[in-house]
C-alpha cells in the first residue's frame with residue numbers, strides 16, 4: 001500500500017488540523033504509512049494549539065492524486081469541502097461528525113460518523129478500540145479540537161461524550177481544560193494584526 | 199423518543215433479516231425502543247435460520263412514516279434499496295458493509311460502515327463496544343448471516359474479521375459452523391417446491 005493522505009476540510013479549523021495529525025499518528029501505530037495534510041491556511045487559534053503541544057502544521061496540498069491513490073477524510077465528507085481532485089482517488093475511510101451529503105464511493109470503506117460535537121471525540125474511542133495509548137502532546141491537540149468545536153464546552157452540539165473525552169484528554173495532556181481552552185480561544189480572537197482600515 | 203424501526207434492504211437476504219433482529223435486540227438492551235421489520239418476503243434459507251434458532255420473521259412493512267419518525271438502516275444505505283418513504287423519516291443510524299451511494303441526511307447521525315463481508319461482523323464488534331453479551335440464539339442468527347454473505351466462507355469479500363467473528367459466534371451458538379452452514383445453504387437451495395413447469 002502506498003502512502004495514505006489524511007485530509008481535513010478546506011478553510012481548516014482546529015478540529016480538521018488536529019484530527020488529521022491525530023488520526024495519521026494512530027494509523028502509523030497500526031502499520032499504515034499515513035501523512036496528515038491540510039487544504040488551507042492555519043488559523044491563529046490552531047497555530048496556538050500546534051505551538052503549545054509542539055507540532056508543525058501539516059503540509060499544504062492542492063491535489064491528492066499526483067502523490068497518492070488513497071485518502072482518508074476527517075471532519076468532513078462533502079465533496080465541495082474536500083480536496084479538488086477527490087474523484088481521482090479512493091476514499092479508504094471517513095471519520096466525521098457531520099451530516100452525510102454529496103458523498104459517494106465505488107467501493108466499501110470504513111466510515112465512522114457519530115452525532116457528537118467533534119471528530120476528536122470519535123478518535124478518542126478509536127485509540128481505545130485499537131489498544132493504542134494517546135501520547136501527551138496528541139491528547140493536548142485533541143483537547144484543543146474539542147474546545148474549538150464546542151466554544152469551550154458551550155455549543156449546543158457539545159454532548160456528554162465530548163465532555164467525557166475532554167476530561168480524559170485534559171488529564172493525559174496535564175492541562176487545565178478551562179484555563180488552556182480560554183487561552184487558545186483568546187489567541188484565535190487576537191486582533192493585534194488587524195490593520196486600522198479593517 | 200418514539201419507537202425506532204430497524205430496517206434491512208428490499209428483497210431481504212439472511213444478513214438483512216438477521217442484522218435487523220440482532221441490532222434491534224442490542225438497541226433494546228441499551229434502552230432504545232427498537233423493532234426489527236422487513237421490506238419483503240423471507241427466503242427459504244432465511245426461514246431455515248430463523249426456525250433453527252427460534253425466531254419469528256420480523257414484521258413486514260411497506261412504509262415507515264405512518265408509524266415512526268426515526269429509522270435505523272442495516273445492510274444497506276442506498277435509497278432505492280430502502281423503504282419507499284425514506285425521505286419522510288430521520289435516519290438515526292446506518293450499520294452497513296457496502297459502498298455509500300444515493301444516501302444523504304439533513305442531520306448528523308451514527309454511520310458505521312466497515313469493508314468486511316457481512317453486517318453481522320460489525321454488529322459483533324458493537325456488542326463488545328457496548329458491553330452487552332450476545333445470547334446463544336442471536337449468535338446463531340449472526341453466524342447464519344456470515345455464512346450466507348460469504349457462501350460458507352468462500353466469497354472474495356470474506357475477510358479475516360468475518361472469519362474471527364464466525365468462530366466466536368459458532369462457539370457461543372454451540373454449533374459446528376461448517377455443518378450448520380452447509381445445511382442452511384442446502385435449505386436455501388431446496389428445489390422441492392419448484393413445479394415441473396419451472
Ligand SMILES: [Mn+2]
Pocket residue numbers: 009013015016075
Ligand atoms: Mn471542522
Ligand SMILES: [Mn+2]
Pocket residue numbers: 015016075097117118119149
Ligand atoms: Mn469538527
Ligand SMILES: [Mn+2]
Pocket residue numbers: 207211213214273
Ligand atoms: Mn444484504
Ligand SMILES: [Mn+2]
Pocket residue numbers: 213214273295315316317347
Ligand atoms: Mn450483507
